[in-house]
Amino acid sequence: MYRKEKSIQLKSSSAALYNNLSVLRLPGRQLACFSAVHGPSVNVVSAAADGLGFSHRQLQAKEGGMAVSTSILTQAAWCVLPSRVLLVLTSQKGIQMYESDGSIMVYWHALDVTEHPPGTSSGVVLVFDIPPKGTNITVSEVLEQHRDAITDIAAELGQAPDGAGDLVTADDNGTLCVWSTGEEFTLVSKIPAFGEGRGTPNTSPWHVGLQLRREEVKHAPVSSCTCSSVKLWNGVVAAGYGNGQIRLYEAATGLLRAEVNAHARWIYALDLAPETGKLLSGAEDSFVHVWKLSRNLDTDDVKPLVRHRGHREGLTAQWKPSWAQSELPAACDPQSCPGLVEIEHCHAECVTDTQVCGARFCDSEGNSFAVTGYDLSEIFRYGRA
Template sequence: MYRRERSVPLKSSSSALYNNLSVLPLRDKPLTYFAAVHGSAVSLASAAADGLSVSHRQLQATEGGLAASASIVTQASWCVLPSRVLLVLTSQKGIQMYESDGSIMVYWHALDVLEPPPGTSSGLVLVFDIPSKGTNITLSEVLEEHRDSITDIASEVGENLGGAADLVTADDSGALCVWRSKEEFSLLTKISAFGWTCSSVKLWNGVIAAGYGNGQIRLYEASSGALRATVSAHARWIYALDLAPLTGKLLSGAEDSYVQIWKLSRSPDTGDIEIEHCHSECVPDTQLCGARFCDPEGNSFAATGYDLSEIVRYGQV
């Protein structure tokens, strides 16, 4: 179903962080942006479809615009908004927002690093108002439901959502919070932890897909938080999930060196959530720490591995 294609080289290797790969396909150009974190820096690469033409950029964690080499980057991800795309970096000392190509920093938000223990998240979710252009970005709301470090955030945008859940947040204890965003965010339901960290979470068509440290993928109803399916997907800790919004394909990557491809759907008769395994791919001798689809249909995907100085890519046969 998929075969390996030309890899994209990185200037440095990838750190062992959850979801340590972000992908942004450019609609108006035959290019794809990739981002992976290594220590206090983020490696950016733009690659053509054939992988032959690659350009690189390095972003350093900064504090108020000044280099802060001791500040470790914890995540780098593109935030695709209706009117603009921003590259968002989080570190021990703050949040940086860049234009999509990483060329210009448009906003810096400092975090309190003096809270005990230093450098760990307090579980707060920060909500920002982003204008269609410019740097007038403001912190508008703080969601205080979590009591443990935030591990991942997923959203769904669509005209048919109505008043349904459109945001889910996960934390280090394994708890999930499901939100509805209007003028202010309201908590719809909270899914209790069951003893394992939820490292990655996705939201699609009213379905929450969550990956855990015991190698399980669990599927929940976003509206109620009800558990609908449990899959023993991997032999080791899941580090990344991704969903192709146009097809319902679900990707999972884990420490066991495997990327698994699944297909989510709802039964036309009962409305039950269904999951089907489609493909399995091994990246030999690699502790996978990031994996993403490279297009909204899920026809190609990429993965990063701990201490691996390249992004491996796969395309559909």
């Protein structure tokens, strides 16, 4: 169970953008940094662990060339690299990179006629070569598998199985691409959007539905749907969609392993605690849910029975194997996959009258998390009771 803690006030409200909250926990210090975007500026707040001390900073979107209008920021996020931490802002006119506290801008990548930053309708992803220190940052590669606007990018947070890739990108049409990084990026798998013909059959070991007030909501084919947020953990891709679903895929093969009707409305944010496999989801329906991901290596324990996980009155997640034990498909053989993927509900929190647009864990174990919402001038914090 989680309980509400002292909230953090912002200088301005949060915009209705996907994943509009970023959290940086400074190692060895009882201090955390939070950021949220509003129009042409981003609010950066440093907060003490006891919630008593705050420090505010506002960063503005850089204007490119002969600017005649204000540039709008689309995202702000801390990128934790092996040798340094950067605060990266994306806008309509380019990409800005700052030192982690926002004090010094170390790089500016302008948008011109022939070049597009991540998140535009071109669907390209830019790969940057960043030195341990200094400003000699360069574009090393351009990835062009997507045909729609990039909505989210996530690196592997756990230990990737061999051949599973270590980066995933998502776009506005719902397509996911899993990449293997190195001297050059290699496409490992491409997961088509809803409604498109899949290159691999749907051999999901669990068909997950929801029972809401005793009325079962069953899965039905839908048209392509935006993937607003994505995470990668231990070779499992967790993707949140505009129809309120969370889907779990094998990163190496693109096979669907589980799906759950997690929210009643559009999912705006996902986050994952790498040390425990906890998954955080937030949506327009004012709810934030905490889930637990795991792999069941005992594939012989599959039974044609419904298993219930109660997590809120009138709301029960159901795992329904679509075959009897004797019909276990070859794709789930222990020799061909590292165990069945399971998702279990742990906690639900209603953020009253709030269209949640940002939700992040504040630590690697998932013992605390923060939430913000559209037109909300504060960040709510929750900790384990």
